[in-house]
Amino acid sequence: MKKRTIVVGLCLALASGGVPLLAHHAFSAEFDANRPIHLKGRVTKMEWINPHAWIHLAVVAEDGTEVVWMIEGGTPNTLMRRGFTKDSLAPGTQIIVDGYQAKDGSHKGNGRDLTFPDGRKLFLGSSGTGAPTDGSDPTEPPRN
């Protein structure tokens, strides 16, 4: 397994070709590629903490019990620079998370896709600066 982790890391480094140097810890050491998650829930809070923001999400299981999941995000600095504020993701907002669960089986995950129930992406990364309302992309759907 260790060997696999190294291989994946190196592949990513090679795939990135001319990309400037390394960055970040290895997600594969924290999260399990064999445990994909698909969560639909209600935001209870967002922790604006370094080095990584965490979104807390209340998910109701089939038996009616509620489980709070924590979803890892990037540095809050980038969000702030892009105009995202504490009010941009209010508690109570329904979102859907697709990602991978923590290796230790706890209710933590990384969210590779975060979307609203109507299919809009929660964080638009590929459009303009990515700021929610930066207006650089006329096709960008309106926010809440």
Add this chain to the structure above:
Amino acid sequence: MRSRLQGLSRAAAVALVACLAASAPVGAEGAARTTWGDPDLRGIWDFRTITPLERPSSLAGKEFLSDEEAAVFEEQTLERLDFDRRDGGSRFDVERAYNNFWWDWGDKLTDDKRTSLIVDPPDGRIPAMVPEAKDADRARRRSGGGPVRERVLIGSKAHGPEDLGLSERCLLGFNSGPPMLPSAYNNNLQLFQSPGYVVLLNEMIHAARVIPLDGRSHLDGRIRQWMGDSRGRWEGDTLVVDSTNFTDKTPSFSGVIGAMGSGETLHLIERFTRVSADTLLYEFTIDDPHTFTASWTAAIPMKKTDGPLFEYACHEGNYGMANLLSGARAQEEAAAQSKKP
């Protein structure tokens, strides 16, 4: 000869960036000055760029790209950096959390369209390592022993926090150096000046170096520090920062494939030149004959930005540390279970 070449290369880099920045001259009398007469380098400077540190082998012999070539290179690089891609299966996918919104690599090459940040040696590549240093690195990794000098350590057994990379332990940022290098986010430097001192504050990990300019000598060689010991001086309008006294817990340099050599033998020279109102040319030279067969230099034009810098309290919510350790334990447990008859 070597130093002559290096000098020429450096002069060429300064001249090039200055020419490119000529549309925003600082003033006919030279660099803007502080009230006490030093060149004014103050401000918040953004050093993100997708120009690679080393020239890709596919571009060997090509120092600059044309505008058209640069556009293609940028497009291809951004495609590789696209964390919204979903090809390659779950093993790649797990590394692509979170989506592009969170990343801040930049989307442009440096204005001069160089194919590498390294300007010396002329091939744009880090010189070969000294065999003894290479062997020592290999032995260190193979033994699994310390010190961990990597900024990020892929594949760590993570028996304890000390087995993780320096940035994962909040000791040094992965881009804040010294020397500074563009990376995934928080590529911002705030430079402060006062009579007799310069302060370099990196947003990443809010690493700060307070640098005296009064000509005092370096600390006693027995005193070793994570960010070394920096002394500054002016050479014309260029601020030169000379750093020694790094520790063996840091590498001489961190590259894509990990730590190279020991910080103990590193002599780092950084130069800051305000080549225009909105460009601060940052150059660093790694001078470590115990690690590299030749000294080498990279040049990164930093762009003025409004800021502000945001606080980066790395330990505040470092869930990643606990997750990495518990992930390693879960992995061990799974391996032990699979061995049971």
